[in-house]
Amino acid sequence: MNAAVLEEYQEPLAIRDVPRPEPEPDGVVARVDACGVCRSDWHGWQGNWEWFDYKPPRGHILGHEPAGTVIAAGDEVESVSEGDRIAIPFNFACGRCLECRNGYENLCENHLGLGFQEGAPGAFAEEVPIPNADINAVPLPEGLDPVEVAGLGCRFMTAFRGMAHQAAVGRGQDVVVYGLGGIGLSAVHIADALGANVIGVDIMDEKLDLAEDLGAVETVDASEADPVKAVVDLTDGGADVSLDALGIEETCRNAINSLGTRGTHVQIGLTPREQEGYTSIPTDALVMGEIEIYGSSGLQPSRYHEIFDMVRTEKLEPGKVITERIGLEELNDELAAMTDFETVGIPVVTEFAD
Structure with a gap:
Protein backbone atom coordinates (compact mmCIF):
# COMPACT_ATOMS: atom_id res chain seq x y z
CA MET A 1 0.00 0.00 0.00
CA ASN A 2 1.02 3.64 -0.41
CA ALA A 3 2.31 5.46 2.70
CA ALA A 4 4.34 8.51 3.78
CA VAL A 5 7.43 7.24 5.60
CA LEU A 6 9.83 9.27 7.75
CA GLU A 7 13.27 8.28 6.48
CA GLU A 8 15.20 11.32 7.75
CA TYR A 9 14.15 14.22 9.96
CA GLN A 10 13.44 17.50 8.15
CA GLU A 11 13.78 15.78 4.77
CA PRO A 12 10.75 15.07 2.53
CA LEU A 13 8.74 12.06 3.59
CA ALA A 14 9.16 9.11 1.24
CA ILE A 15 5.88 8.28 -0.49
CA ARG A 16 6.36 4.59 -1.19
CA ASP A 17 4.89 1.12 -1.07
CA VAL A 18 4.85 -0.66 2.32
CA PRO A 19 3.27 -3.95 3.49
CA ARG A 20 -0.42 -3.84 4.34
CA PRO A 21 -1.20 -4.28 8.06
CA GLU A 22 -3.00 -7.24 9.59
CA PRO A 23 -5.36 -6.91 12.56
CA GLU A 24 -4.44 -8.21 16.01
CA PRO A 25 -7.08 -10.42 17.67
CA ASP A 26 -8.40 -7.39 19.60
CA GLY A 27 -7.81 -4.92 16.78
CA VAL A 28 -8.99 -3.83 13.36
CA VAL A 29 -7.51 -2.46 10.17
CA ALA A 30 -9.23 0.57 8.68
CA ARG A 31 -9.09 1.99 5.20
CA VAL A 32 -8.08 5.62 5.73
CA ASP A 33 -10.80 7.79 4.20
CA ALA A 34 -9.19 11.06 5.30
CA CYS A 35 -6.38 12.22 7.58
CA GLY A 36 -5.76 15.75 8.82
CA VAL A 37 -2.33 17.35 8.57
CA CYS A 38 -1.47 18.80 11.97
CA ARG A 39 1.37 20.88 13.38
CA SER A 40 2.10 17.88 15.61
CA ASP A 41 3.00 16.00 12.42
CA TRP A 42 5.40 18.84 11.67
CA HIS A 43 7.01 18.42 15.10
CA GLY A 44 7.44 14.70 14.45
CA TRP A 45 8.89 15.40 11.01
CA GLN A 46 11.33 17.87 12.59
CA GLY A 47 12.48 15.25 15.11
CA ASN A 48 11.13 17.10 18.15
CA TRP A 49 9.58 15.85 21.38
CA GLU A 50 12.14 13.26 22.48
CA TRP A 51 11.76 14.88 25.92
CA PHE A 52 8.41 13.14 26.35
CA ASP A 53 8.97 10.10 24.15
CA TYR A 54 7.03 11.33 21.12
CA LYS A 55 9.90 11.58 18.68
CA PRO A 56 8.95 9.15 15.90
CA PRO A 57 11.64 6.66 14.89
CA ARG A 58 13.10 6.69 11.40
CA GLY A 59 11.13 4.40 9.14
CA HIS A 60 7.85 5.28 10.86
CA ILE A 61 4.63 6.22 9.04
CA ASN A 91 -3.73 8.20 21.81
CA PHE A 92 -4.50 4.48 21.67
CA ALA A 93 -5.72 3.34 25.10
CA CYS A 94 -5.25 -0.08 26.71
CA GLY A 95 -8.56 -0.21 28.59
CA ARG A 96 -6.96 -1.89 31.62
CA CYS A 97 -4.90 0.70 33.50
CA LEU A 98 -6.15 2.89 36.37
CA GLU A 99 -6.78 5.91 34.14
CA CYS A 100 -8.77 3.86 31.62
CA ARG A 101 -10.82 2.22 34.36
CA ASN A 102 -11.58 5.66 35.79
CA GLY A 103 -12.83 6.94 32.44
CA TYR A 104 -9.72 8.85 31.31
CA GLU A 105 -8.70 6.81 28.30
CA ASN A 106 -7.04 9.91 26.85
CA LEU A 107 -4.49 9.67 29.70
CA CYS A 108 -3.92 5.91 29.44
CA GLU A 109 -0.80 4.84 31.32
CA ASN A 110 0.08 2.45 28.47
CA HIS A 111 -1.01 4.60 25.56
CA LEU A 112 0.53 4.45 22.11
CA GLY A 113 0.80 7.69 20.15
CA LEU A 114 -0.59 7.08 16.65
CA GLY A 115 1.99 8.11 14.08
CA PHE A 116 4.60 8.92 16.73
CA GLN A 117 5.55 5.84 18.72
CA GLU A 118 6.84 2.39 17.85
CA GLY A 119 3.92 0.00 17.58
CA ALA A 120 1.50 2.61 16.24
CA PRO A 121 2.21 3.25 12.55
CA GLY A 122 0.35 6.33 11.39
CA ALA A 123 -2.44 7.14 9.00
CA PHE A 124 -0.69 8.91 6.14
CA ALA A 125 -1.30 5.61 4.38
CA GLU A 126 -4.03 3.72 2.58
CA GLU A 127 -4.68 1.60 5.68
CA VAL A 128 -4.02 1.91 9.42
CA PRO A 129 -4.05 -0.77 12.18
CA ILE A 130 -5.95 0.03 15.40
CA PRO A 131 -5.27 -1.95 18.60
CA ASN A 132 -7.89 -2.49 21.33
CA ALA A 133 -10.57 -1.62 18.81
CA ASP A 134 -13.45 -1.85 21.28
CA ILE A 135 -11.99 1.33 22.83
CA ASN A 136 -10.05 2.96 20.01
CA ALA A 137 -12.39 2.53 17.03
CA VAL A 138 -15.39 4.79 17.62
CA PRO A 139 -18.40 4.18 15.33
CA LEU A 140 -19.52 7.26 13.44
CA PHE A 160 -13.29 20.45 22.97
CA ARG A 161 -11.94 18.89 26.16
CA GLY A 162 -10.06 22.10 26.95
CA MET A 163 -13.07 24.34 26.47
CA ALA A 164 -16.00 22.14 27.54
CA HIS A 165 -14.44 19.99 30.27
CA GLN A 166 -11.34 21.62 31.68
CA ALA A 167 -12.41 25.27 31.59
CA ALA A 168 -16.18 24.55 31.56
CA VAL A 169 -16.71 27.47 29.17
CA GLY A 170 -20.15 29.00 28.77
CA ARG A 171 -22.59 31.52 30.23
CA GLY A 172 -21.37 34.48 28.16
CA GLN A 173 -17.80 34.22 29.42
CA ASP A 174 -14.98 36.07 27.69
CA VAL A 175 -12.53 33.63 26.13
CA VAL A 176 -9.27 34.53 24.38
CA VAL A 177 -7.48 32.10 22.08
CA TYR A 178 -3.82 32.72 21.25
CA GLY A 179 -2.63 31.11 18.01
CA LEU A 180 -5.21 30.47 15.30
CA GLY A 181 -3.91 27.30 13.74
CA GLY A 182 -6.03 24.15 13.65
CA ILE A 183 -6.38 23.83 17.42
CA GLY A 184 -6.95 27.54 17.95
CA LEU A 185 -9.62 27.82 15.26
CA SER A 186 -11.32 24.69 16.58
CA ALA A 187 -11.30 26.22 20.06
CA VAL A 188 -12.84 29.46 18.74
CA HIS A 189 -15.65 27.53 17.06
CA ILE A 190 -16.27 25.33 20.12
CA ALA A 191 -16.19 28.15 22.66
CA ASP A 192 -18.65 30.12 20.52
CA ALA A 193 -20.96 27.09 20.36
CA LEU A 194 -20.76 26.79 24.15
CA GLY A 195 -22.00 30.36 24.57
CA ALA A 196 -18.78 32.32 25.10
CA ASN A 197 -17.65 35.65 23.66
CA VAL A 198 -14.43 34.69 21.88
CA ILE A 199 -11.43 36.82 20.99
CA GLY A 200 -8.86 35.38 18.57
CA VAL A 201 -5.22 36.49 18.56
CA ASP A 202 -2.75 35.88 15.74
CA ILE A 203 -0.51 37.76 13.30
CA MET A 204 -1.98 36.53 9.98
CA ASP A 205 -4.96 38.30 8.44
CA GLU A 206 -6.29 35.10 6.86
CA LYS A 207 -6.38 33.33 10.23
CA LEU A 208 -8.00 36.30 11.94
CA ASP A 209 -10.66 36.44 9.22
CA LEU A 210 -11.36 32.72 9.53
CA ALA A 211 -11.67 33.07 13.31
CA GLU A 212 -14.40 35.66 12.78
CA ASP A 213 -16.17 33.32 10.38
CA ASP A 233 -9.46 46.55 27.25
CA LEU A 234 -11.94 44.50 25.20
CA THR A 235 -12.99 42.48 28.23
CA ASP A 236 -13.05 45.36 30.71
CA GLY A 237 -10.39 43.94 32.98
CA GLY A 238 -9.35 40.58 31.58
CA ALA A 239 -10.77 37.41 30.06
CA ASP A 240 -12.41 34.64 32.05
CA VAL A 241 -10.61 31.92 30.08
CA SER A 242 -7.45 31.92 27.98
CA LEU A 243 -6.04 29.24 25.72
CA ASP A 244 -2.55 28.97 24.26
CA ALA A 245 -2.81 26.85 21.14
CA VAL A 266 -5.84 26.14 29.26
CA GLN A 267 -2.55 25.01 27.74
CA ILE A 268 -2.78 22.91 24.59
CA GLY A 269 0.18 24.05 22.48
CA LEU A 270 3.29 21.94 23.08
CA THR A 271 6.76 23.41 23.23
CA PRO A 272 9.25 23.60 20.34
CA ARG A 273 12.79 22.26 20.44
CA GLU A 274 14.21 25.47 21.90
CA VAL A 287 -0.82 33.78 42.89
CA MET A 288 -2.23 37.28 43.21
CA GLY A 289 -5.04 36.63 40.74
CA GLU A 290 -5.75 33.05 41.92
CA ILE A 291 -5.43 31.84 38.34
CA GLU A 292 -6.12 28.18 37.54
CA ILE A 293 -4.13 26.33 34.87
CA TYR A 294 -5.28 23.19 33.03
CA GLY A 295 -3.79 21.02 30.33
CA SER A 296 -5.81 19.24 27.67
CA SER A 297 -4.71 16.17 25.71
CA GLY A 298 -7.33 14.61 23.48
CA LEU A 299 -10.79 13.48 24.56
CA GLN A 300 -11.90 10.17 25.99
CA PRO A 301 -13.40 8.05 23.18
CA SER A 302 -16.25 7.25 25.57
CA ARG A 303 -17.21 10.94 25.40
CA TYR A 304 -16.99 11.45 21.64
CA HIS A 305 -20.79 11.30 21.62
CA GLU A 306 -20.85 14.82 23.09
CA ILE A 307 -19.29 16.23 19.94
CA PHE A 308 -21.26 13.93 17.66
CA ASP A 309 -24.51 15.18 19.22
CA MET A 310 -23.47 18.83 18.75
CA VAL A 311 -22.52 18.13 15.13
CA ARG A 312 -25.85 16.36 14.52
CA THR A 313 -27.74 19.41 15.80
CA GLU A 314 -25.44 21.74 13.80
CA LYS A 315 -24.12 23.52 16.87
CA LEU A 316 -20.67 22.41 15.74
CA GLU A 317 -19.48 22.16 12.14
CA PRO A 318 -15.94 20.74 12.17
CA GLY A 319 -15.84 20.88 8.39
CA LYS A 320 -15.68 24.68 8.63
CA VAL A 321 -12.11 24.42 9.90
CA ILE A 322 -11.03 22.34 6.87
CA THR A 323 -9.52 24.61 4.25
CA GLU A 324 -7.92 22.22 1.76
CA ARG A 325 -8.21 18.63 0.50
CA ILE A 326 -4.97 17.20 -0.84
CA GLY A 327 -3.37 14.03 -2.13
CA LEU A 328 -0.64 12.17 -0.25
CA GLU A 329 1.92 13.43 -2.75
CA GLU A 330 1.18 17.01 -1.63
CA LEU A 331 1.84 16.27 2.05
CA ASN A 332 5.46 17.40 1.98
CA ASP A 333 4.47 20.83 0.70
CA GLU A 334 2.04 21.24 3.61
CA LEU A 335 4.66 20.25 6.17
CA ALA A 336 7.17 22.66 4.67
CA ALA A 337 4.62 25.49 4.79
CA MET A 338 4.12 24.89 8.50
CA THR A 339 7.73 25.83 9.15
CA ASP A 340 6.79 29.46 8.53
CA PHE A 341 3.22 29.12 9.90
CA GLU A 342 1.82 29.57 6.38
CA THR A 343 -1.01 27.04 6.55
CA VAL A 344 -4.52 28.27 7.32
CA GLY A 345 -7.09 25.97 8.91
CA ILE A 346 -6.80 22.20 8.52
CA PRO A 347 -5.52 20.60 5.32
CA VAL A 348 -6.82 17.04 4.97
CA VAL A 349 -5.38 14.21 2.90
CA THR A 350 -8.19 12.50 1.02
CA GLU A 351 -6.30 10.72 -1.79
CA PHE A 352 -3.79 8.02 -0.81
CA ALA A 353 -3.29 5.70 -3.79
CA ASP A 354 -0.86 6.36 -6.65
Whole structure:
Protein backbone atom coordinates (compact mmCIF):
# COMPACT_ATOMS: atom_id res chain seq x y z
CA MET A 1 0.00 0.00 0.00
CA ASN A 2 1.02 3.64 -0.41
CA ALA A 3 2.31 5.46 2.70
CA ALA A 4 4.34 8.51 3.78
CA VAL A 5 7.43 7.24 5.60
CA LEU A 6 9.83 9.27 7.75
CA GLU A 7 13.27 8.28 6.48
CA GLU A 8 15.20 11.32 7.75
CA TYR A 9 14.15 14.22 9.96
CA GLN A 10 13.44 17.50 8.15
CA GLU A 11 13.78 15.78 4.77
CA PRO A 12 10.75 15.07 2.53
CA LEU A 13 8.74 12.06 3.59
CA ALA A 14 9.16 9.11 1.24
CA ILE A 15 5.88 8.28 -0.49
CA ARG A 16 6.36 4.59 -1.19
CA ASP A 17 4.89 1.12 -1.07
CA VAL A 18 4.85 -0.66 2.32
CA PRO A 19 3.27 -3.95 3.49
CA ARG A 20 -0.42 -3.84 4.34
CA PRO A 21 -1.20 -4.28 8.06
CA GLU A 22 -3.00 -7.24 9.59
CA PRO A 23 -5.36 -6.91 12.56
CA GLU A 24 -4.44 -8.21 16.01
CA PRO A 25 -7.08 -10.42 17.67
CA ASP A 26 -8.40 -7.39 19.60
CA GLY A 27 -7.81 -4.92 16.78
CA VAL A 28 -8.99 -3.83 13.36
CA VAL A 29 -7.51 -2.46 10.17
CA ALA A 30 -9.23 0.57 8.68
CA ARG A 31 -9.09 1.99 5.20
CA VAL A 32 -8.08 5.62 5.73
CA ASP A 33 -10.80 7.79 4.20
CA ALA A 34 -9.19 11.06 5.30
CA CYS A 35 -6.38 12.22 7.58
CA GLY A 36 -5.76 15.75 8.82
CA VAL A 37 -2.33 17.35 8.57
CA CYS A 38 -1.47 18.80 11.97
CA ARG A 39 1.37 20.88 13.38
CA SER A 40 2.10 17.88 15.61
CA ASP A 41 3.00 16.00 12.42
CA TRP A 42 5.40 18.84 11.67
CA HIS A 43 7.01 18.42 15.10
CA GLY A 44 7.44 14.70 14.45
CA TRP A 45 8.89 15.40 11.01
CA GLN A 46 11.33 17.87 12.59
CA GLY A 47 12.48 15.25 15.11
CA ASN A 48 11.13 17.10 18.15
CA TRP A 49 9.58 15.85 21.38
CA GLU A 50 12.14 13.26 22.48
CA TRP A 51 11.76 14.88 25.92
CA PHE A 52 8.41 13.14 26.35
CA ASP A 53 8.97 10.10 24.15
CA TYR A 54 7.03 11.33 21.12
CA LYS A 55 9.90 11.58 18.68
CA PRO A 56 8.95 9.15 15.90
CA PRO A 57 11.64 6.66 14.89
CA ARG A 58 13.10 6.69 11.40
CA GLY A 59 11.13 4.40 9.14
CA HIS A 60 7.85 5.28 10.86
CA ILE A 61 4.63 6.22 9.04
CA LEU A 62 3.35 9.60 10.26
CA GLY A 63 -0.26 10.81 10.48
CA HIS A 64 -2.52 10.87 13.56
CA GLU A 65 -5.85 12.50 12.62
CA PRO A 66 -7.71 9.86 10.59
CA ALA A 67 -11.25 8.78 9.95
CA GLY A 68 -11.73 5.47 8.22
CA THR A 69 -13.74 2.39 7.36
CA VAL A 70 -13.11 -1.00 8.97
CA ILE A 71 -11.89 -3.51 6.38
CA ALA A 72 -10.68 -6.31 8.68
CA ALA A 73 -11.42 -7.18 12.32
CA GLY A 74 -9.84 -9.54 14.83
CA ASP A 75 -11.81 -12.36 16.39
CA GLU A 76 -12.05 -10.65 19.79
CA VAL A 77 -13.54 -7.36 18.53
CA GLU A 78 -17.17 -6.80 19.51
CA SER A 79 -18.02 -3.13 18.98
CA VAL A 80 -17.27 -2.69 15.26
CA SER A 81 -17.19 -4.87 12.18
CA GLU A 82 -16.20 -4.70 8.53
CA GLY A 83 -17.83 -1.81 6.73
CA ASP A 84 -18.28 0.39 9.82
CA ARG A 85 -17.10 3.99 9.52
CA ILE A 86 -15.06 5.07 12.52
CA ALA A 87 -13.33 7.96 14.24
CA ILE A 88 -9.85 7.15 15.56
CA PRO A 89 -8.16 8.83 18.58
CA PHE A 90 -4.49 9.78 18.42
CA ASN A 91 -3.73 8.20 21.81
CA PHE A 92 -4.50 4.48 21.67
CA ALA A 93 -5.72 3.34 25.10
CA CYS A 94 -5.25 -0.08 26.71
CA GLY A 95 -8.56 -0.21 28.59
CA ARG A 96 -6.96 -1.89 31.62
CA CYS A 97 -4.90 0.70 33.50
CA LEU A 98 -6.15 2.89 36.37
CA GLU A 99 -6.78 5.91 34.14
CA CYS A 100 -8.77 3.86 31.62
CA ARG A 101 -10.82 2.22 34.36
CA ASN A 102 -11.58 5.66 35.79
CA GLY A 103 -12.83 6.94 32.44
CA TYR A 104 -9.72 8.85 31.31
CA GLU A 105 -8.70 6.81 28.30
CA ASN A 106 -7.04 9.91 26.85
CA LEU A 107 -4.49 9.67 29.70
CA CYS A 108 -3.92 5.91 29.44
CA GLU A 109 -0.80 4.84 31.32
CA ASN A 110 0.08 2.45 28.47
CA HIS A 111 -1.01 4.60 25.56
CA LEU A 112 0.53 4.45 22.11
CA GLY A 113 0.80 7.69 20.15
CA LEU A 114 -0.59 7.08 16.65
CA GLY A 115 1.99 8.11 14.08
CA PHE A 116 4.60 8.92 16.73
CA GLN A 117 5.55 5.84 18.72
CA GLU A 118 6.84 2.39 17.85
CA GLY A 119 3.92 0.00 17.58
CA ALA A 120 1.50 2.61 16.24
CA PRO A 121 2.21 3.25 12.55
CA GLY A 122 0.35 6.33 11.39
CA ALA A 123 -2.44 7.14 9.00
CA PHE A 124 -0.69 8.91 6.14
CA ALA A 125 -1.30 5.61 4.38
CA GLU A 126 -4.03 3.72 2.58
CA GLU A 127 -4.68 1.60 5.68
CA VAL A 128 -4.02 1.91 9.42
CA PRO A 129 -4.05 -0.77 12.18
CA ILE A 130 -5.95 0.03 15.40
CA PRO A 131 -5.27 -1.95 18.60
CA ASN A 132 -7.89 -2.49 21.33
CA ALA A 133 -10.57 -1.62 18.81
CA ASP A 134 -13.45 -1.85 21.28
CA ILE A 135 -11.99 1.33 22.83
CA ASN A 136 -10.05 2.96 20.01
CA ALA A 137 -12.39 2.53 17.03
CA VAL A 138 -15.39 4.79 17.62
CA PRO A 139 -18.40 4.18 15.33
CA LEU A 140 -19.52 7.26 13.44
CA PRO A 141 -23.21 8.17 13.54
CA GLU A 142 -25.05 8.18 10.24
CA GLY A 143 -24.70 11.41 8.31
CA LEU A 144 -21.23 12.43 9.51
CA ASP A 145 -18.81 13.01 6.63
CA PRO A 146 -15.51 11.15 7.23
CA VAL A 147 -13.59 14.04 5.67
CA GLU A 148 -15.13 16.50 8.11
CA VAL A 149 -14.44 14.08 10.95
CA ALA A 150 -10.72 13.86 10.06
CA GLY A 151 -8.91 15.85 12.70
CA LEU A 152 -11.50 15.18 15.39
CA GLY A 153 -9.15 12.70 17.06
CA CYS A 154 -6.53 15.35 17.85
CA ARG A 155 -7.17 19.04 17.33
CA PHE A 156 -10.92 19.22 17.62
CA MET A 157 -11.18 16.72 20.47
CA THR A 158 -8.34 18.35 22.43
CA ALA A 159 -9.87 21.79 21.95
CA PHE A 160 -13.29 20.45 22.97
CA ARG A 161 -11.94 18.89 26.16
CA GLY A 162 -10.06 22.10 26.95
CA MET A 163 -13.07 24.34 26.47
CA ALA A 164 -16.00 22.14 27.54
CA HIS A 165 -14.44 19.99 30.27
CA GLN A 166 -11.34 21.62 31.68
CA ALA A 167 -12.41 25.27 31.59
CA ALA A 168 -16.18 24.55 31.56
CA VAL A 169 -16.71 27.47 29.17
CA GLY A 170 -20.15 29.00 28.77
CA ARG A 171 -22.59 31.52 30.23
CA GLY A 172 -21.37 34.48 28.16
CA GLN A 173 -17.80 34.22 29.42
CA ASP A 174 -14.98 36.07 27.69
CA VAL A 175 -12.53 33.63 26.13
CA VAL A 176 -9.27 34.53 24.38
CA VAL A 177 -7.48 32.10 22.08
CA TYR A 178 -3.82 32.72 21.25
CA GLY A 179 -2.63 31.11 18.01
CA LEU A 180 -5.21 30.47 15.30
CA GLY A 181 -3.91 27.30 13.74
CA GLY A 182 -6.03 24.15 13.65
CA ILE A 183 -6.38 23.83 17.42
CA GLY A 184 -6.95 27.54 17.95
CA LEU A 185 -9.62 27.82 15.26
CA SER A 186 -11.32 24.69 16.58
CA ALA A 187 -11.30 26.22 20.06
CA VAL A 188 -12.84 29.46 18.74
CA HIS A 189 -15.65 27.53 17.06
CA ILE A 190 -16.27 25.33 20.12
CA ALA A 191 -16.19 28.15 22.66
CA ASP A 192 -18.65 30.12 20.52
CA ALA A 193 -20.96 27.09 20.36
CA LEU A 194 -20.76 26.79 24.15
CA GLY A 195 -22.00 30.36 24.57
CA ALA A 196 -18.78 32.32 25.10
CA ASN A 197 -17.65 35.65 23.66
CA VAL A 198 -14.43 34.69 21.88
CA ILE A 199 -11.43 36.82 20.99
CA GLY A 200 -8.86 35.38 18.57
CA VAL A 201 -5.22 36.49 18.56
CA ASP A 202 -2.75 35.88 15.74
CA ILE A 203 -0.51 37.76 13.30
CA MET A 204 -1.98 36.53 9.98
CA ASP A 205 -4.96 38.30 8.44
CA GLU A 206 -6.29 35.10 6.86
CA LYS A 207 -6.38 33.33 10.23
CA LEU A 208 -8.00 36.30 11.94
CA ASP A 209 -10.66 36.44 9.22
CA LEU A 210 -11.36 32.72 9.53
CA ALA A 211 -11.67 33.07 13.31
CA GLU A 212 -14.40 35.66 12.78
CA ASP A 213 -16.17 33.32 10.38
CA LEU A 214 -16.04 30.64 13.10
CA GLY A 215 -17.60 32.85 15.76
CA ALA A 216 -14.97 35.20 17.20
CA VAL A 217 -16.61 38.46 18.29
CA GLU A 218 -13.26 40.27 18.15
CA THR A 219 -9.79 39.57 16.79
CA VAL A 220 -6.42 41.07 17.66
CA ASP A 221 -3.46 41.30 15.28
CA ALA A 222 -0.53 40.81 17.65
CA SER A 223 1.86 42.28 15.08
CA GLU A 224 -0.02 45.58 15.18
CA ALA A 225 -0.95 45.95 18.86
CA ASP A 226 -0.03 44.78 22.35
CA PRO A 227 -2.34 41.74 22.54
CA VAL A 228 -2.52 41.68 26.34
CA LYS A 229 -3.59 45.32 26.58
CA ALA A 230 -6.04 44.85 23.73
CA VAL A 231 -7.69 41.83 25.37
CA VAL A 232 -7.84 43.47 28.80
CA ASP A 233 -9.46 46.55 27.25
CA LEU A 234 -11.94 44.50 25.20
CA THR A 235 -12.99 42.48 28.23
CA ASP A 236 -13.05 45.36 30.71
CA GLY A 237 -10.39 43.94 32.98
CA GLY A 238 -9.35 40.58 31.58
CA ALA A 239 -10.77 37.41 30.06
CA ASP A 240 -12.41 34.64 32.05
CA VAL A 241 -10.61 31.92 30.08
CA SER A 242 -7.45 31.92 27.98
CA LEU A 243 -6.04 29.24 25.72
CA ASP A 244 -2.55 28.97 24.26
CA ALA A 245 -2.81 26.85 21.14
CA LEU A 246 0.75 27.45 19.93
CA GLY A 247 3.08 26.57 22.80
CA ILE A 248 5.83 29.15 22.46
CA GLU A 249 6.81 31.10 25.57
CA GLU A 250 5.41 34.40 24.32
CA THR A 251 1.90 33.14 23.59
CA CYS A 252 1.68 31.19 26.85
CA ARG A 253 2.76 34.19 28.90
CA ASN A 254 0.50 36.59 27.01
CA ALA A 255 -2.48 34.28 27.37
CA ILE A 256 -2.07 34.09 31.15
CA ASN A 257 -1.53 37.85 31.42
CA SER A 258 -4.76 38.41 29.46
CA LEU A 259 -6.84 36.91 32.27
CA GLY A 260 -8.77 38.72 34.95
CA THR A 261 -8.78 37.61 38.58
CA ARG A 262 -9.85 34.00 39.18
CA GLY A 263 -9.41 33.33 35.50
CA THR A 264 -8.65 29.95 33.94
CA HIS A 265 -5.81 29.22 31.53
CA VAL A 266 -5.84 26.14 29.26
CA GLN A 267 -2.55 25.01 27.74
CA ILE A 268 -2.78 22.91 24.59
CA GLY A 269 0.18 24.05 22.48
CA LEU A 270 3.29 21.94 23.08
CA THR A 271 6.76 23.41 23.23
CA PRO A 272 9.25 23.60 20.34
CA ARG A 273 12.79 22.26 20.44
CA GLU A 274 14.21 25.47 21.90
CA GLN A 275 12.16 25.07 25.09
CA GLU A 276 12.20 21.27 25.46
CA GLY A 277 9.08 21.15 27.60
CA TYR A 278 9.63 24.20 29.79
CA THR A 279 8.14 27.71 29.67
CA SER A 280 8.57 30.71 31.95
CA ILE A 281 5.20 31.84 33.28
CA PRO A 282 4.10 34.88 35.35
CA THR A 283 4.05 33.09 38.69
CA ASP A 284 3.23 36.13 40.83
CA ALA A 285 0.24 36.97 38.63
CA LEU A 286 -1.01 33.40 39.12
CA VAL A 287 -0.82 33.78 42.89
CA MET A 288 -2.23 37.28 43.21
CA GLY A 289 -5.04 36.63 40.74
CA GLU A 290 -5.75 33.05 41.92
CA ILE A 291 -5.43 31.84 38.34
CA GLU A 292 -6.12 28.18 37.54
CA ILE A 293 -4.13 26.33 34.87
CA TYR A 294 -5.28 23.19 33.03
CA GLY A 295 -3.79 21.02 30.33
CA SER A 296 -5.81 19.24 27.67
CA SER A 297 -4.71 16.17 25.71
CA GLY A 298 -7.33 14.61 23.48
CA LEU A 299 -10.79 13.48 24.56
CA GLN A 300 -11.90 10.17 25.99
CA PRO A 301 -13.40 8.05 23.18
CA SER A 302 -16.25 7.25 25.57
CA ARG A 303 -17.21 10.94 25.40
CA TYR A 304 -16.99 11.45 21.64
CA HIS A 305 -20.79 11.30 21.62
CA GLU A 306 -20.85 14.82 23.09
CA ILE A 307 -19.29 16.23 19.94
CA PHE A 308 -21.26 13.93 17.66
CA ASP A 309 -24.51 15.18 19.22
CA MET A 310 -23.47 18.83 18.75
CA VAL A 311 -22.52 18.13 15.13
CA ARG A 312 -25.85 16.36 14.52
CA THR A 313 -27.74 19.41 15.80
CA GLU A 314 -25.44 21.74 13.80
CA LYS A 315 -24.12 23.52 16.87
CA LEU A 316 -20.67 22.41 15.74
CA GLU A 317 -19.48 22.16 12.14
CA PRO A 318 -15.94 20.74 12.17
CA GLY A 319 -15.84 20.88 8.39
CA LYS A 320 -15.68 24.68 8.63
CA VAL A 321 -12.11 24.42 9.90
CA ILE A 322 -11.03 22.34 6.87
CA THR A 323 -9.52 24.61 4.25
CA GLU A 324 -7.92 22.22 1.76
CA ARG A 325 -8.21 18.63 0.50
CA ILE A 326 -4.97 17.20 -0.84
CA GLY A 327 -3.37 14.03 -2.13
CA LEU A 328 -0.64 12.17 -0.25
CA GLU A 329 1.92 13.43 -2.75
CA GLU A 330 1.18 17.01 -1.63
CA LEU A 331 1.84 16.27 2.05
CA ASN A 332 5.46 17.40 1.98
CA ASP A 333 4.47 20.83 0.70
CA GLU A 334 2.04 21.24 3.61
CA LEU A 335 4.66 20.25 6.17
CA ALA A 336 7.17 22.66 4.67
CA ALA A 337 4.62 25.49 4.79
CA MET A 338 4.12 24.89 8.50
CA THR A 339 7.73 25.83 9.15
CA ASP A 340 6.79 29.46 8.53
CA PHE A 341 3.22 29.12 9.90
CA GLU A 342 1.82 29.57 6.38
CA THR A 343 -1.01 27.04 6.55
CA VAL A 344 -4.52 28.27 7.32
CA GLY A 345 -7.09 25.97 8.91
CA ILE A 346 -6.80 22.20 8.52
CA PRO A 347 -5.52 20.60 5.32
CA VAL A 348 -6.82 17.04 4.97
CA VAL A 349 -5.38 14.21 2.90
CA THR A 350 -8.19 12.50 1.02
CA GLU A 351 -6.30 10.72 -1.79
CA PHE A 352 -3.79 8.02 -0.81
CA ALA A 353 -3.29 5.70 -3.79
CA ASP A 354 -0.86 6.36 -6.65
